[in-house]
Amino acid sequence: MEPTSTKSAAINAAPSSRSYPAGILMVLAISVLIGLLYVPLFHWLGWRTLHTQQLLNGAVLVLFALVICVRDAVDELRLLPQFGNEGIGLVTLAFVCLWGATRAHSWMLPLSLLSACLAFAGIISFFFSKVGVRKFLPALSAFFVFGVLVWLVPELDWPLRAMAGRYAGGFMAALGVPVKLVLENGQPAQLALSVKDRVFIVATECNGFGLLTSSLIVATTLAFDYHMPWVKKLALWAVSIPIAIGCNFLRIVSICLVAPRITLPYGFVHEMLGLIFYFLGLGLIWKIAGQYKPESPRRTKPKSAV
Numbered sequence: 001m002e003p004t005s006t007k008s009a010a011i012n013a014a015p016s017s018r019s020y021p022a023g024i025l026m027v028l029a030i031s032v033l034i035g036l037l038y039v040p041l042f043h044w045l046g047w048r049t050l051h052t053q054q055l056l057n058g059a060v061l062v063l064f065a066l067v068i069c070v071r072d073a074v075d076e077l078r079l080l081p082q083f084g085n086e087g088i089g090l091v092t093l094a095f096v097c098l099w100g101a102t103r104a105h106s107w108m109l110p111l112s113l114l115s116a117c118l119a120f121a122g123i124i125s126f127f128f129s130k131v132g133v134r135k136f137l138p139a140l141s142a143f144f145v146f147g148v149l150v151w152l153v154p155e156l157d158w159p160l161r162a163m164a165g166r167y168a169g170g171f172m173a174a175l176g177v178p179v180k181l182v183l184e185n186g187q188p189a190q191l192a193l194s195v196k197d198r199v200f201i202v203a204t205e206c207n208g209f210g211l212l213t214s215s216l217i218v219a220t221t222l223a224f225d226y227h228m229p230w231v232k233k234l235a236l237w238a239v240s241i242p243i244a245i246g247c248n249f250l251r252i253v254s255i256c257l258v259a260p261r262i263t264l265p266y267g268f269v270h271e272m273l274g275l276i277f278y279f280l281g282l283g284l285i286w287k288i289a290g291q292y293k294p295e296s297p298r299r300t301k302p303k304s305a306v
Contacts, residue, residue: 027081031123034091037098038116048150054210055150057278058217062146065221066139073135077128086130090122113147138224145220149213160207160245165191167249168202172256179256195256208248211281215244218282222289232292240285247281 049055097115101108117140124132169181172195180194191202219240223233254273259266 024079024081027083027126030083031126034094034119034123038112038119041112041116045147045150048153052150052153053205054207055146055153055213057210058146058149058213061214061217061221062139062142065142065217068225069136069139073128073132077132077135079127080129081127082129084125084129086133087122087125090118090125090133094118094122109151110148113144116147117141117144138221141224142217142221145216146213149209149216153209156209157204157207160209160212160248161191161202161204163245164206164208164249164252165193165202167245168252168256169193171249171253177257193252193256196260198256198260200252200256202252206248206252208245208251211248211278212241212244214278215240215281215285218285219289222286226289226292226294228289228292236285236289239288243281243284247277247284251277 049059094115094117097111097118101111101115104111121133121136121140124136128135165181169179172179178196182192182194182199184190184192193200193202216237219236223236228236251273254277255270258273259269262269
Protein backbone atom coordinates (compact mmCIF):
# COMPACT_ATOMS: atom_id res chain seq x y z
CA MET A 1 0.00 0.00 0.00
CA GLU A 2 1.13 3.54 -0.77
CA PRO A 3 1.33 6.17 1.96
CA THR A 4 -1.73 8.43 2.29
CA SER A 5 0.24 11.59 1.40
CA THR A 6 1.47 10.02 -1.83
CA LYS A 7 -2.06 9.06 -2.83
CA SER A 8 -3.45 12.55 -2.20
CA ALA A 9 -0.61 14.12 -4.18
CA ALA A 10 -1.29 11.81 -7.10
CA ILE A 11 -5.02 12.60 -6.97
CA ASN A 12 -4.37 16.37 -6.92
CA ALA A 13 -1.89 16.18 -9.78
CA ALA A 14 -4.19 14.20 -12.07
CA PRO A 15 -6.88 16.85 -12.74
CA SER A 16 -4.31 19.57 -13.48
CA SER A 17 -2.50 17.37 -15.98
CA ARG A 18 -5.78 16.56 -17.73
CA SER A 19 -7.05 20.16 -17.67
CA TYR A 20 -3.87 21.61 -19.17
CA PRO A 21 -4.69 20.62 -22.79
CA ALA A 22 -8.30 21.64 -22.20
CA GLY A 23 -7.09 25.04 -20.98
CA ILE A 24 -4.99 25.52 -24.08
CA LEU A 25 -7.94 24.61 -26.33
CA MET A 26 -10.25 27.00 -24.51
CA VAL A 27 -7.80 29.90 -24.66
CA LEU A 28 -7.09 29.13 -28.30
CA ALA A 29 -10.79 28.99 -29.20
CA ILE A 30 -11.56 32.32 -27.47
CA SER A 31 -8.51 33.91 -29.13
CA VAL A 32 -9.60 32.74 -32.59
CA LEU A 33 -13.11 34.14 -32.03
CA ILE A 34 -11.67 37.49 -30.95
CA GLY A 35 -9.31 37.54 -33.95
CA LEU A 36 -12.19 36.91 -36.38
CA LEU A 37 -13.69 40.26 -35.39
CA TYR A 38 -10.76 42.02 -37.08
CA VAL A 39 -10.75 40.11 -40.38
CA PRO A 40 -12.44 43.04 -42.24
CA LEU A 41 -9.78 45.43 -40.89
CA PHE A 42 -6.91 43.18 -42.01
CA HIS A 43 -8.58 42.64 -45.38
CA TRP A 44 -8.85 46.40 -45.94
CA LEU A 45 -5.24 47.00 -44.86
CA GLY A 46 -4.00 44.21 -47.13
CA TRP A 47 -5.99 45.48 -50.12
CA ARG A 48 -4.80 49.06 -49.59
CA THR A 49 -1.19 47.94 -49.19
CA LEU A 50 -1.16 45.82 -52.34
CA HIS A 51 -2.62 48.71 -54.35
CA THR A 52 -0.19 51.34 -52.97
CA GLN A 53 3.42 50.78 -53.97
CA GLN A 54 4.85 53.00 -51.25
CA LEU A 55 3.31 50.87 -48.47
CA LEU A 56 4.84 47.52 -49.41
CA ASN A 57 8.20 48.11 -47.72
CA GLY A 58 6.45 49.29 -44.58
CA ALA A 59 4.33 46.12 -44.49
CA VAL A 60 7.47 44.00 -44.84
CA LEU A 61 9.08 45.85 -41.92
CA VAL A 62 6.02 45.23 -39.74
CA LEU A 63 6.18 41.50 -40.56
CA PHE A 64 9.91 41.54 -39.79
CA ALA A 65 9.23 43.13 -36.39
CA LEU A 66 6.61 40.44 -35.71
CA VAL A 67 9.04 37.66 -36.65
CA ILE A 68 11.67 39.08 -34.28
CA CYS A 69 9.12 39.27 -31.45
CA VAL A 70 7.97 35.69 -32.07
CA ARG A 71 11.58 34.50 -32.09
CA ASP A 72 12.30 36.22 -28.78
CA ALA A 73 9.08 34.84 -27.29
CA VAL A 74 9.95 31.29 -28.29
CA ASP A 75 13.45 31.63 -26.84
CA GLU A 76 12.61 33.43 -23.60
CA LEU A 77 8.95 32.85 -22.66
CA ARG A 78 7.06 29.88 -21.32
CA LEU A 79 3.56 29.00 -22.54
CA LEU A 80 1.10 29.71 -19.69
CA PRO A 81 -2.44 29.57 -21.13
CA GLN A 82 -4.86 31.19 -18.68
CA PHE A 83 -7.47 33.94 -18.57
CA GLY A 84 -5.61 36.43 -16.41
CA ASN A 85 -6.97 39.77 -15.24
CA GLU A 86 -4.64 41.75 -17.49
CA GLY A 87 -5.66 39.85 -20.62
CA ILE A 88 -9.36 40.21 -19.79
CA GLY A 89 -8.87 43.92 -19.14
CA LEU A 90 -7.07 44.45 -22.46
CA VAL A 91 -9.75 42.60 -24.42
CA THR A 92 -12.50 44.56 -22.62
CA LEU A 93 -10.77 47.84 -23.48
CA ALA A 94 -10.45 46.61 -27.09
CA PHE A 95 -14.21 46.05 -27.26
CA VAL A 96 -14.81 49.54 -25.86
CA CYS A 97 -12.59 51.04 -28.60
CA LEU A 98 -14.37 48.94 -31.22
CA TRP A 99 -17.71 50.22 -29.98
CA GLY A 100 -16.35 53.77 -30.13
CA ALA A 101 -15.20 53.16 -33.73
CA THR A 102 -18.79 52.42 -34.75
CA ARG A 103 -19.90 55.74 -33.25
CA ALA A 104 -17.13 58.10 -34.37
CA HIS A 105 -17.02 57.62 -38.14
CA SER A 106 -14.25 60.16 -38.74
CA TRP A 107 -12.00 58.25 -36.31
CA MET A 108 -13.23 54.78 -37.18
CA LEU A 109 -9.93 53.46 -38.55
CA PRO A 110 -7.59 54.71 -35.78
CA LEU A 111 -9.95 53.41 -33.10
CA SER A 112 -10.28 50.09 -34.94
CA LEU A 113 -6.49 49.81 -35.14
CA LEU A 114 -6.15 50.60 -31.44
CA SER A 115 -8.84 48.03 -30.69
CA ALA A 116 -7.01 45.39 -32.74
CA CYS A 117 -3.71 46.10 -30.96
CA LEU A 118 -5.35 45.90 -27.53
CA ALA A 119 -7.21 42.70 -28.46
CA PHE A 120 -4.08 40.96 -29.69
CA ALA A 121 -2.17 42.19 -26.65
CA GLY A 122 -4.87 40.54 -24.57
CA ILE A 123 -4.54 37.31 -26.55
CA ILE A 124 -0.77 37.37 -26.04
CA SER A 125 -1.39 37.88 -22.31
CA PHE A 126 -3.65 34.80 -22.30
CA PHE A 127 -0.78 32.70 -23.62
CA PHE A 128 2.36 34.31 -22.19
CA SER A 129 1.14 36.50 -19.29
CA LYS A 130 2.18 40.13 -18.79
CA VAL A 131 5.79 39.53 -19.79
CA GLY A 132 4.68 38.39 -23.24
CA VAL A 133 2.81 41.63 -23.88
CA ARG A 134 6.01 43.59 -23.25
CA LYS A 135 7.89 41.35 -25.67
CA PHE A 136 5.37 41.98 -28.46
CA LEU A 137 5.07 45.75 -27.96
CA PRO A 138 7.51 46.56 -30.82
CA ALA A 139 5.41 44.62 -33.35
CA LEU A 140 2.05 45.85 -32.03
CA SER A 141 3.16 49.49 -32.02
CA ALA A 142 4.69 49.15 -35.50
CA PHE A 143 1.40 47.70 -36.77
CA PHE A 144 -0.55 50.61 -35.28
CA VAL A 145 1.76 53.22 -36.84
CA PHE A 146 1.57 51.42 -40.20
CA GLY A 147 -2.23 51.34 -40.08
CA VAL A 148 -2.49 55.05 -39.28
CA LEU A 149 -0.16 55.87 -42.19
CA VAL A 150 -2.27 53.72 -44.52
CA TRP A 151 -5.23 55.82 -43.44
CA LEU A 152 -3.32 59.06 -44.18
CA VAL A 153 -2.03 58.12 -47.67
CA PRO A 154 -4.61 60.11 -49.69
CA GLU A 155 -4.36 63.20 -47.46
CA LEU A 156 -0.55 63.36 -47.44
CA ASP A 157 0.15 62.57 -51.09
CA TRP A 158 -0.08 66.06 -52.55
CA PRO A 159 1.45 67.97 -49.59
CA LEU A 160 4.46 65.62 -49.61
CA ARG A 161 4.89 65.97 -53.38
CA ALA A 162 4.71 69.76 -53.19
CA MET A 163 7.22 69.81 -50.33
CA ALA A 164 9.62 67.49 -52.14
CA GLY A 165 9.43 69.49 -55.38
CA ARG A 166 9.86 72.82 -53.62
CA TYR A 167 12.84 71.70 -51.53
CA ALA A 168 14.49 69.93 -54.46
CA GLY A 169 14.04 72.97 -56.69
CA GLY A 170 15.35 75.34 -54.04
CA PHE A 171 18.40 73.17 -53.39
CA MET A 172 19.30 72.95 -57.09
CA ALA A 173 18.75 76.69 -57.51
CA ALA A 174 21.17 77.29 -54.63
CA LEU A 175 23.72 75.18 -56.55
CA GLY A 176 23.28 77.43 -59.59
CA VAL A 177 21.29 74.94 -61.66
CA PRO A 178 18.54 76.50 -63.81
CA VAL A 179 15.36 74.98 -62.39
CA LYS A 180 11.67 75.81 -62.39
CA LEU A 181 8.79 74.20 -60.48
CA VAL A 182 5.71 74.01 -62.68
CA LEU A 183 2.13 73.06 -61.79
CA GLU A 184 0.38 71.53 -64.81
CA ASN A 185 -3.39 71.70 -64.51
CA GLY A 186 -5.27 68.61 -65.55
CA GLN A 187 -7.12 65.59 -64.28
CA PRO A 188 -5.22 64.92 -62.13
CA ALA A 189 -2.90 67.93 -61.78
CA GLN A 190 0.82 67.25 -62.17
CA LEU A 191 3.86 68.80 -60.55
CA ALA A 192 6.99 69.04 -62.71
CA LEU A 193 10.58 70.15 -62.25
CA SER A 194 12.05 71.78 -65.34
CA VAL A 195 15.85 71.36 -65.08
CA LYS A 196 17.70 72.93 -68.02
CA ASP A 197 16.17 71.25 -71.06
CA ARG A 198 14.62 68.27 -69.25
CA VAL A 199 11.33 67.93 -67.38
CA PHE A 200 10.94 65.58 -64.43
CA ILE A 201 7.44 64.77 -63.17
CA VAL A 202 7.11 64.69 -59.38
CA ALA A 203 4.63 61.80 -59.43
CA THR A 204 2.85 60.10 -56.55
CA GLU A 205 5.73 57.62 -56.35
CA CYS A 206 8.05 60.58 -55.63
CA ASN A 207 6.15 61.86 -52.58
CA GLY A 208 8.48 60.02 -50.20
CA PHE A 209 5.62 58.31 -48.40
CA GLY A 210 7.35 54.95 -48.65
CA LEU A 211 10.46 56.25 -46.90
CA LEU A 212 8.34 58.14 -44.36
CA THR A 213 6.37 54.99 -43.56
CA SER A 214 9.49 52.82 -43.25
CA SER A 215 11.28 55.45 -41.14
CA LEU A 216 8.46 55.74 -38.62
CA ILE A 217 8.04 51.97 -38.42
CA VAL A 218 11.77 51.45 -37.82
CA ALA A 219 11.79 54.26 -35.24
CA THR A 220 8.75 52.78 -33.47
CA THR A 221 10.12 49.24 -33.45
CA LEU A 222 13.53 50.30 -32.10
CA ALA A 223 12.03 52.70 -29.54
CA PHE A 224 9.95 49.93 -27.94
CA ASP A 225 12.58 47.24 -28.41
CA TYR A 226 15.20 49.37 -26.65
CA HIS A 227 12.70 50.36 -23.90
CA MET A 228 13.29 54.09 -24.42
CA PRO A 229 11.56 56.57 -22.11
CA TRP A 230 8.55 58.26 -23.71
CA VAL A 231 10.43 61.53 -24.15
CA LYS A 232 13.11 59.69 -26.13
CA LYS A 233 10.46 57.84 -28.16
CA LEU A 234 8.81 61.12 -29.14
CA ALA A 235 12.18 62.64 -29.98
CA LEU A 236 13.05 59.68 -32.23
CA TRP A 237 9.70 59.92 -34.03
CA ALA A 238 10.15 63.68 -34.41
CA VAL A 239 13.62 63.35 -35.96
CA SER A 240 12.54 60.49 -38.24
CA ILE A 241 10.11 62.70 -40.17
CA PRO A 242 12.65 65.35 -41.36
CA ILE A 243 15.17 62.58 -42.10
CA ALA A 244 12.65 60.89 -44.40
CA ILE A 245 11.62 64.14 -46.09
CA GLY A 246 15.24 65.26 -46.47
CA CYS A 247 16.43 61.98 -47.97
CA ASN A 248 13.50 62.02 -50.39
CA PHE A 249 14.17 65.50 -51.76
CA LEU A 250 17.90 64.69 -52.00
CA ARG A 251 16.91 61.60 -54.00
CA ILE A 252 14.95 63.81 -56.40
CA VAL A 253 17.90 66.23 -56.68
CA SER A 254 20.32 63.39 -57.39
CA ILE A 255 18.05 61.95 -60.10
CA CYS A 256 17.67 65.35 -61.80
CA LEU A 257 21.43 65.99 -61.74
CA VAL A 258 22.80 62.50 -62.43
CA ALA A 259 20.36 60.98 -64.93
CA PRO A 260 21.08 63.47 -67.79
CA ARG A 261 24.85 63.07 -67.38
CA ILE A 262 25.21 59.29 -67.72
CA THR A 263 24.24 56.81 -70.41
CA LEU A 264 22.65 54.23 -68.12
CA PRO A 265 18.90 53.65 -68.51
CA TYR A 266 16.81 56.18 -66.61
CA GLY A 267 14.80 53.49 -64.82
CA PHE A 268 17.98 51.88 -63.48
CA VAL A 269 19.37 55.21 -62.25
CA HIS A 270 16.01 56.09 -60.67
CA GLU A 271 15.79 52.82 -58.72
CA MET A 272 19.44 52.72 -57.64
CA LEU A 273 19.44 56.27 -56.31
CA GLY A 274 16.12 55.56 -54.62
CA LEU A 275 17.58 52.55 -52.82
CA ILE A 276 20.69 54.49 -51.77
CA PHE A 277 18.72 57.27 -50.09
CA TYR A 278 16.14 54.82 -48.70
CA PHE A 279 18.79 52.86 -46.82
CA LEU A 280 20.62 56.07 -45.91
CA GLY A 281 17.50 57.37 -44.16
CA LEU A 282 16.83 54.12 -42.32
CA GLY A 283 20.52 53.82 -41.42
CA LEU A 284 20.52 57.28 -39.84
CA ILE A 285 17.49 56.41 -37.71
CA TRP A 286 19.08 53.10 -36.71
CA LYS A 287 22.29 54.94 -35.74
CA ILE A 288 20.44 57.52 -33.64
CA ALA A 289 18.35 54.87 -31.89
CA GLY A 290 21.44 52.72 -31.30
CA GLN A 291 22.63 55.19 -28.65
CA TYR A 292 19.86 53.90 -26.39
CA LYS A 293 20.30 50.18 -27.09
CA PRO A 294 20.49 48.35 -23.77
CA GLU A 295 23.70 46.48 -23.18
CA SER A 296 23.34 42.71 -23.27
CA PRO A 297 24.41 41.07 -20.02
CA ARG A 298 27.90 39.68 -20.20
CA ARG A 299 28.29 36.01 -19.53
CA THR A 300 31.10 35.34 -17.11
CA LYS A 301 32.92 32.05 -17.31
CA PRO A 302 32.70 29.98 -14.14
CA LYS A 303 35.95 29.90 -12.22
CA SER A 304 37.60 26.54 -12.07
CA ALA A 305 38.15 25.06 -8.64
CA VAL A 306 41.66 25.26 -7.32
